[in-house]
Amino acid sequence: MARSRVPRAIARGAALLLGAILLWGMGGVPSRTHVLRITGFQFVPPRIHVAVGDTLTWVNEDIVPHTATAATGAWDSGTIAAKGRATLVIRAPGRVEYQCALHPTMKGMVVAE
Amino acid sequence: MRSLALSLAALLVAGACASGSMENADSMAAAPQAQQRPAQPLTDANIAAIVVAANTIDIENGKLALERSGTDNIRRFAQTMITDHSGVNQAAVDLVTKLKVTPVDNATSNGLVESANATRASLRARSGADFDRAYIANEVDYHRAVLSAIDDALIPNAQNAELRALLVSVRPAIAAHLQHAESLKQQVAN
Numbered sequence: 001m002a003r004s005r006v007p008r009a010i011a012r013g014a015a016l017l018l019g020a021i022l023l024w025g026m027g028g029v030p031s032r033t034h035v036l037r038i039t040g041f042q043f044v045p046p047r048i049h050v051a052v053g054d055t056l057t058w059v060n061e062d063i064v065p066h067t068a069t070a071a072t073g074a075w076d077s078g079t080i081a082a083k084g085r086a087t088l089v090i091r092a093p094g095r096v097e098y099q100c101a102l103h104p105t106m107k108g109m110v111v112a113e
Numbered sequence: 114m115r116s117l118a119l120s121l122a123a124l125l126v127a128g129a130c131a132s133g134s135m136e137n138a139d140s141m142a143a144a145p146q147a148q149q150r151p152a153q154p155l156t157d158a159n160i161a162a163i164v165v166a167a168n169t170i171d172i173e174n175g176k177l178a179l180e181r182s183g184t185d186n187i188r189r190f191a192q193t194m195i196t197d198h199s200g201v202n203q204a205a206v207d208l209v210t211k212l213k214v215t216p217v218d219n220a221t222s223n224g225l226v227e228s229a230n231a232t233r234a235s236l237r238a239r240s241g242a243d244f245d246r247a248y249i250a251n252e253v254d255y256h257r258a259v260l261s262a263i264d265d266a267l268i269p270n271a272q273n274a275e276l277r278a279l280l281v282s283v284r285p286a287i288a289a290h291l292q293h294a295e296s297l298k299q300q301v302a303n
Contacts, residue, residue: 041285063204064197064286082200102193105292 031089033057036108038066038080043098043108050090050112057087068108069101076101155219155270161209162216163225163267164280167259168198168205170229174251177233181244190297194252194290201283208279245301253298256291263287 031053037044039061050056058068060080068077068086074096077086090112100106155163171194178191209216232251239247263284271277 040282041289062286063282064200102196103289103293104296105289 031055035059036068037061038068038100038106041066041100041103041106043068043106046107047109047111050110052090052093052112054112055087055089056110057085059085065102066106067101068098070110071097071099155221155266156217157212157271157273157276158209158214158217159219159221160267160271160276160280161205161214162218162222163262164205164283165202165216166218166222166225167262168202170225171198171252171255172202173229173233174236174248174255177236178244178248181236181240182248183241184245184301186297186300187245187249190249190252190293193293197286197290201286204279204283208275212273212275214273214276242301246298249294249298249301252294253291256287256294260284260287260291 031051033055034048034050035057036048037059041062043058048056056068058066058077058080060066060082063082065079065081065084067079068088070076072094074092074094075088075090075098077088079102080086090110093112095109095111098108098110175191175194175198179188179195182188182191236244236247236251263280268277268280268284271280
């Protein structure tokens with residue numbers, strides 16, 4: 001019984017290795033899109049962990065415009081119209097606090113690794 | 114400068130009376146203006162008129178600030194007030210149109226407009242840092258009073274669920290404006 005498990009374990013390991021090699025060959029881990037809501041003058045979730053290359057989409061559910069503007073100046077969604085949305089790709093790792101430039105009490109954080 | 118806040122305070126008392134939540138005679142004595150009028154429950158048409166009047170007042174105040182202030186922070190705040198309160202007014206108009214409710218002016222909405230006209234006349238007489246301080250102080254008072262009015266008179270008296278939902282959705286905007294105005298008030302005081 002123990003003998004038959006070894007080849008299976010090796011095969012599983014080989015398959016994982018092959019998958020990793022193929023993924024690496026295609027350019028790494030596929031990027032993801034994260035949707036953040038803007039509702040009731042809050043970013044939801046207020047803090048999000050992403051990978052470099054991931055896409056962030058803010059959906060503004062409020063009846064007034066907002067922005068998502070990095071405190072460092074690294075990125076800025078521009079004005080997100082009421083009921084509108086804005087998308088940007090995170091290009092660099094780091095922990096970035098952001099806020100709505102129109103309503104400075106609205107704050108969020110993106111942690112990119 | 115605080116006349117608008119006083120008008121909204123009178124609305125709170127009237128709203129509380131109409132809701133039957135006024136508990137003692139001492140509180141009534143503190144608001145003789147409201148005591149003299151028979152308490153009438155606010156109808157949805159009244160509430161719609163108050164919402165439109167209150168938003169229009171701050172849009173006009175914002176326009177005046179853009180005319181008279183040269184301070185970037187104040188001008189940006191004023192532009193945000195114009196944009197946001199216009200958005201709220203549009204949402205209110207869209208809703209009452211859908212509900213086939215015609216806003217009905219009332220003592221409160223008329224009082225708000227009269228008070229705001231007096232406030233703007235006072236603001237127009239000022240300039241420079243004096244204008245900035247007076248404008249932002251009025252914005253703090255205005256948003257604080259509107260927030261109380263939403264909580265204590267408008268939401269409790271709104272009959273239609275969609276109108277109530279609109280008032281609930283507007284509340285965070287007023288709260289954020291108040292915090293922003295309080296922060297600017299500190300800045301212009303220094």
